[in-house]
Amino acid sequence: MTTTAVGREVTYLEAISEALDEEMSRDERVFLMGEDIGPYGGAFRITEGFQKKYGEWRVLDTPLAESGFVGAAIGAAMMGMRPVVEMQFADFISCAFDQITEVAAKNHYRWGAAVPMVIRAPFGGGVHGGPFHSECPEGWFFHSPGLKLVAPSTPYDAKGLLKAAIRDPNPVIYFEHKFLYRRIKAVLPTEDYIVPIGKAEVKRGGTDISVITYGAMVHLALEAAEALMKEGISLEVVDLRTLMPLDKETVFESVRKTSKAIMLHEDNKTGGIGAEIAAQLAEECFDSLDGPILRIAAPDTPVPFSTPLEEYFLPKVSDIVNAARKLAAY
């Protein structure tokens, strides 16, 4: 990509905000719904000032009823609008589970009605949110055909994937990681761009071990890669960016090259996305593997609140380093 003009430095959160703003300016079909997104600007201030700019109806405060407003978004989408709904926290998406999995996901398959809508879901831990403000619910929807799932790790991807999601003709759940909101910054291109859905990216090239990951964990993997370099272990970090549909080619290509793989995610270990990718690697890349496929993930518990408990719960750089050392021995 050629970037002539250089934009200002923005946070991950601002990148999301910019994507929404630009898409709303570009396409009048795009409108927002959610709790407290209007004058208040949303729990995380993503839509600060939006209602002033776009009016009460395009930045619509809803009653506290996730199923109701997700259902309404489905109806509006079928009538040719491009709704983007905000879950105040991804955890609350469980209230809208039925609308997402039974109506949005199945409509096109059943009777051919496209449902072009986006559900923004601020997810993930590390923010002292406890069991109801830290969840990683992507696994539930990974198993529900008809939905696309994306989970950006950088401001560039955050903006580009949200734009792609809004322009996609399908229901897309956009998992934005709360821990990254104000912690990472980048200078973004000033011109319009998208990050295509369905394309993973190798965030760091390496030769010995592939770490397949997404969301905030990408940054842990990069940190681990830096530390392991000193030991002569070269990690390749594959950022999935899109969870569904999976970019199998990029994942397989990386693992065929390195011959070893670690699945890393913040979601619970059992039945997580890492388990599925591990199974696919076993089916498709068995001949290339020189060691067991390892998984690093949160234990099978709800997300605990107290600092030592949450620190114990979340995957750490040391977990990756230890797993890589173990694999390097094969």
Add this chain to the structure above:
Amino acid sequence: MDAPVVAKDIKRTDLLQMYYYLRLTRTLEDRITALYRQGKIVGGVYTSNGMEAISVGYASALERDDIIAPFHRDMGAFLIRGITPGEVIAQYLGKRTGPTKGKDGNVHIGDLKRGVIGFVSHLADNLPVATGAALAFKLRGESRVVITNTGDGGTSRGDFHEAMNFAAVRKLPVVFFCNNNQYAYSTPLQLQMAIRDVADRAKAYGMPSEIVDGNDVAAVYLSAQRAIRKARAGDGPTFIECKTMRMHGHSEHDSAKYVPRELLEEWKKKDPIVKAELTLTQLGYANEATFREIEERAKKEVEAGVEFAEQSPLPEGPEALEGVFADEHEVKP
């Protein structure tokens, strides 16, 4: 009020047209039930027997550009929107010519080109969806309206309440119908709610409501017309409870022994087709000969539909993999 007194405000041709759709619905569903008994239909059969006046009444009051989000006792509405008997039977038989190409069965029929949002088995799920369609019309300043329907049982679901509340708060152009047929599968109304009239639920949302005789097509039509007019004028949603009785089981496999026979006997006298014939006769709009002629026409259409459906091909197995995701060109402009 007597049915003819109410119905005198309706044009003769409109009332006759409604009678035709009552007949077509009854004939079609009876034929589908027969096919089921012959073992030709796999899966459930859900009819609107004895309740045809509701969907025929409300769908007759709509304009072409309006939208419906029906439930599984609304066959009349499908037919009025232009879904043919042949397509309905093809859908029941799992044929490729059915509106879902065999992906879904029975009354799970949807087609946006004909203004029909496909039914979801999870009752009341389509009520929030209907409010969203109405919201789209409001956002774009269009004067279109949405009618949605569910049963008495469906009004116990959270989605019913979330949809009613949102529609009332935002004064959306949507009309909520309730087919109160007194049983949710086997559960009678008094075990479903502690109120006698479902319409009482509307009060909680500051939404006006009406209670109508669900077996009187003219009454349903006029009630729908009032609500539609209000919605189109920007005055918000209405809830309309139609009192009726489910004359068959929940599905055709269900003998409905839990329903007292006397209750069915009593409601049989109020049959919507008999009622419509009485109204048309009393108004001098039609006579026995007209009714028989319409009945024959309905029969012929249904038989043609059976032939079309039976001759239609079944889908090929691998077609099961198609259509999980939509392409851009499929999005409604």
